[in-house]
Amino acid sequence: MSTYLISDIHGAIEEFILLLSNIGFDASSKEDELYLLGDYGDWGKKSIETIGYVMDLSGSPNVHCLIGNHDLMFLQAIEADRGMGVPDIVWYEVNKGYKTWDDYARLSENNKRAVYEWLRSLPFSVDIQMGEKLYMAAHAYPYFGNRGKLGRIYTKNEAVWHRAKHNEDPFKNYHGRKKYDGLIIGHTPTSYFYYNRSGGTVSGPNSIFFGEKIIAIDCGAKILDYPEFGEEYENARLAALRLDDEKCFYVR
Numbered sequence: 088m089s090t091y092l093i094s095d096i097h098g099a100i101e102e103f104i105l106l107l108s109n110i111g112f113d114a115s116s117k118e119d120e121l122y123l124l125g126d127y128g129d130w131g132k133k134s135i136e137t138i139g140y141v142m143d144l145s146g147s148p149n150v151h152c153l154i155g156n157h158d159l160m161f162l163q164a165i166e167a168d169r170g171m172g173v174p175d176i177v178w179y180e181v182n183k184g185y186k187t188w189d190d191y192a193r194l195s196e197n198n199k200r201a202v203y204e205w206l207r208s209l210p211f212s213v214d215i216q217m218g219e220k221l222y223m224a225a226h227a228y229p230y231f232g233n234r235g236k237l238g239r240i241y242t243k244n245e246a247v248w249h250r251a252k253h254n255e256d257p258f259k260n261y262h263g264r265k266k267y268d269g270l271i272i273g274h275t276p277t278s279y280f281y282y283n284r285s286g287g288t289v290s291g292p293n294s295i296f297f298g299e300k301i302i303a304i305d306c307g308a309k310i311l312d313y314p315e316f317g318e319e320y321e322n323a324r325l326a327a328l329r330l331d332d333e334k335c336f337y338v339r
């Protein structure tokens with residue numbers, strides 16, 4: 088039995104299906120656990136298809152899906168559309184939300200409601216016990232609620248956007264009773280962590296990053312449909328981490 092984590096699929100459904108096949112993950116068996124750390128749509132061409140595929144997978148008790156900032160923006164856009172808020176133009180344009188929204192608009196009312204309920208149900212973080220070690224998985228940063236008021240992060244909305252630093256201890260402001268050994272995140276392409284750790288000399292690669300307290304697994308799959316991004320495109324991969332032995336799997 089193994090524990091796998093994947094993040095930031097961003098519409099790369101073909102790569103995602105290939106990656107699941109490469110790691111031998113079968114949602115219908117009870118053999119393995121799969122954690123998906125958010126940002127299922129936007130950027131990639133097949134965003135709504137990816138979200139539908141992940142929704143189906145998440146019906147399995149061994150598949151655990153978290154919310155990312157893009158999923159939260161999508162949820163907020165749906166609520167705005169229902170007159171429950173203000174539409175987020177930044178999501179639609181800058182964050183390539185139109186890839187998701189335009190296809191969402193064509194869904195049946197039943198499917199729209201299913202997407203909305205699913206997005207609303209996504210938890211913010213999850214604890215993963217791996218042998219002696221306790222990890223927290225979250226999209227970008229922990230949210231401590233009333234157990235971390237001294238921290239800089241006050242809301243879940245801030246936490247799904249926050250850029251962790253490669254060498255920080257994200258639990259230093261946590262005042263709860265758990266003893267976390269590490270935080271596993273997506274959100275920030277790992278080249279950023281390699282670049283900063285090297286003092287700005289190493290510009291890649293997009294490989295899973297292992298820091299003191301942070302493991303980062305977003306290897307830039309959102310760029311897979313954008314050859315015009317040059318080197319960023321060449322380096323883009325979708326990654327899976329097998330937490331048991333820290334083996335890394337990649338597809339592009």
Ligand SMILES: [Mn+2]
Nearest residue numbers: 126155156274
């Ligand atoms: Mn993100």
